[in-house]
Amino acid sequence: MDNSSPKYIHGYLEQEQERLREQALVIERPIYDYIDFSEVNELLEIGSGVGAQTEILLRRFPHLHITGVEYESRQVKKALENMSKLGYDERKVTFVQQDAKKLHLEKQYDAAFICWVLEHISDPVKVLVSMKPFLKPNAKVSITEVFNSTFYTYPVKNEVMDYWKIYNEYQVQIGGDPQVGVRLGDLLEEAGYHHIDLRSGGFHLDSRQPEEKSVVFNYWKNLMSSGAPSLLEEGLITEKQIKEMQQAMDDLREMPHAVFYYRFIQATAFA
Template identity: 60%
Template sequence: MSEKGNKYLHGYEEVEQERLMEQANVIESKIFDFIDYEDCQRLLEIGSGVGAQTEILLRRFPHLSITGIEYEQKQIDKAKKNLASKGCEMSRISFIQQDAKNLDLLKVFDAAFVCWVLEHVTEPIEILRSMKSALLPHAKVVITEVLNSTFYTYPVRKEITHYWEIYNDYQRSIGGDPEVGAKLGDMLEKCGYRDISLRSGGFHLDSREQEEKKKVFTYWKNLMSSGASAMIGEGVISEAEVDSMQQTMDELRDMPDSIFYYRFIQATAYNR
């Protein structure tokens, strides 16, 4: 998802659309094992993108009907293809092309889901405020967001730390916030949500979990690489620096004693 006036860090190329589907599967249990929409019927998904999270929601909660809000029509078109190819019941899902900061919806919802969206927008609190107008009283809201300063790999390699610093600085320069997860509680409070709870989720992988660690190193290398095209195009990084990061991530992936660590923040709250 992007918003009017904002660049999207990861871009909309087909390879990125495919990466989003793969990423959702790699991290699914870390996010969805802690979500319960069993008492909900109509869910609003903000920033539905290519349907990566939508497919998981449909599969895990077969009683839900879902409305996905997405700013980019090309993402909606891809989402419909992705969900159809997964055998999803398309009558349970609809997509609306809108700016999530100015929602104008005919339905109201008893649940909302936001995942990896607020990091990409200039005023995330405006989305949380706009979303309230589409929610019933006591509607359940679950938001999962990044906290990129927690990323750590061992052995520490400058090829990775240097790239990650540029990556996050670039996201800030185009209006995003790579630390927005830490601010979820305050933003939800300011917007009038209640019963706010926060938890930290993520990865801490070492020699005890070799296969999982290899999978996550590959996933994270691809995530970092997804911003490379835009950063190279704007001259903030070179192709050589990108190649160096990728090669080093592969080296750490195959190193028995390497470590991967990262935390995100998941907020659960309710509409007043």
């Protein structure tokens, strides 16, 4: 990675770029069932990455034109490839490589969308301030963010929870905030948005939802594993700890009465 780039816990390997798309599909319904862009034409997506969310937005709201802003050139390149494979061209989606804290865009948008992005940014209010001039008056803003301290399994597996603690502490160390979801209301207010509304979404899965629970345990194991290369490189974890975490997640997935619990936070506000 370019030393001038900020550290990113998930990295930019091709395997991780594909995981982002798979992850987006697994967690699509709990997020998008509460998002309505049916009256939006021009949408600004901050932190568009490889286009994982862009793909879902265009499928659910095919009338949209989306401008995706992404800091990392490797993600922009992959996003363009993904959109091309899906049959979308510049008539439907445009990607620009910019720092979201210092936006320079050519027009104003009807709405903005941010998903799993502010957790990686050291001063997220700067992003919200930076994008405001490029939103039309009363443009809708939809943000979905993590609240990682809510993650819990029954039974508790120390191999999982110890790894999760290291993972989240590293994210803080590199300037992120794995609890940023709970701050969305204050951040939006500080940035000058109004009619701010918050909701909690997520998973509470037990023996009544065996198939969904199995999928989500796999998804979460892959999410946690995506941080392993960075944690190894920093000397914060061993290969043994990674394998023990992965095995423990597999064990939980196979337990009929295991429970998976996690909450994220969604905010809707207006410019």
